[in-house]
Amino acid sequence: MHDVIVTVLGNATHDPRFTKPGAGAQSLYVRIASNASYFDQDTKTWKDRKTEYFNVYMSKKQAENVLLSVKKGDPLIVTGRLGTSQWTGEDGADSYSQTIQAEAVGLDLTWGAAAFARRSRRDAPAMDVRTGEVLDDSRLAALRAEAGEVPTRAESAPAQAGEREPERASAQEESELVGAAPF
Template identity: 35%
Template sequence: MNECLVTVVGNIVTPPQRSRLPSGDGVTNFRMASTSRRFDRETQAWTDNRTLWVDVECWGELGGNVSHTLSKGDPVVVRGELYTHSWDTEQGRRSRPQIRAAHVAPDLARGTAEFRRTARPAAQAGPTGVPDDTAAEPPADDPWADRPTDYIEGEGALHEADSDLTGDRAAVPTLT
């Protein structure tokens, strides 16, 4: 297992495109750019440095959520496996970097977002009359599967919002 897991912060530069393969699997693809910045001592200003251009593929439910949520120009954080996609052309062998995303999120350092949980089908009762939870279990390769959670299926928000901190007031404690 020599996966090259990376986290890339940047902007979506092509509209996310959702495709359905003949096998029935869904995939969403987009291209992103991540430009590093550096401080130029001569001009005493920050300037753009090099840019990484990378294609991102999002499979299954993640891909559906990405195609319904994100657009060209959105700042994102992508985490997944980096690999080289290669193909043959008349001019010879070509390649480009690609990320098979495990996680995609809007970059909240650059804006706000509203989160809605994806509706999941209710567990069906098995032959014993007990709900069959196998469909609700995380995939075997889920790195978060063994982590404890305070989420209870069917419940509302995990924590109630403090009314003193909502509205126009900042949710930052003041020092006295």
Template identity: 30%
Template sequence: MYETYSTIVGRVISDPRRNRMANGDEVISFRMASNTRRRDRATGEWVDGNSLFLTVSCWRRLVAGVASAIEKGRPVIVHGAIHTNTYTTSDGESRTELEMIADSVGLDLARCVVEYRGRADSPAPRPADAQAAGVDSTGDATGAAA
């Protein structure tokens, strides 16, 4: 089977939900929306276009990072495999939704400013690399560049 990989830029529209599966694995999921906008040449005003809504599911190493950084309203960039889920509601209505199994999730730095903290399981940067990158020995960003 072929996977459909995509990168989507948008905004988180639900609080992330963290669940533990029967086998002990954890998953954290959130809904996001990606909207198009364009400037109307005649009026000079911004006009909203189409919207894409999808559920983003994050597994393994993504769970802790998403839990600490992603909240409703935050601008995000997600990358992963997209597929459709079909289900029946409690009212007997058939519905279809898009789901992305994320490989990467990040905050959109074009629309926000963040402070970087390295993961506890990542090696500390070497002193020469850290100085050049403006990072102290703990992996935290330093100075005005943070």
């Protein structure tokens, strides 16, 4: 059987949240609302279609980047595997929701501008995927030791005297260096 792959445009209805905090491996999700307008030729007016809601799930590095980048109200473009979830509500009735297991999440630049900032492993805050907690260096080292991971050369080598990280231009400085768009 084949997966149903969809691309949905919509707005985030809340800031991204972790599913089931503190309960094993988890993922990040954000709910998006997608609606469209159409021009009714009979009445010569614009009308809104029914709003559709989707729960969008993601994990690992994608979840970290979405957590840092997306806020409530942001216009998003999401591509991923479509599915449904079923649960029993408080009234005992079965309820359903549409879900998307995200392959890609991005900001819809039809409505604004954004600057892409590639994150290196050094820039990325270490997060506990079970709780969403940002880990300090000692806690991260302890978790890696428990998992039997070997630290990378950069993590294990102390900084040499006088050695400095290369300086990067700020996002504003980078945009000023690029100049105005040619269109």
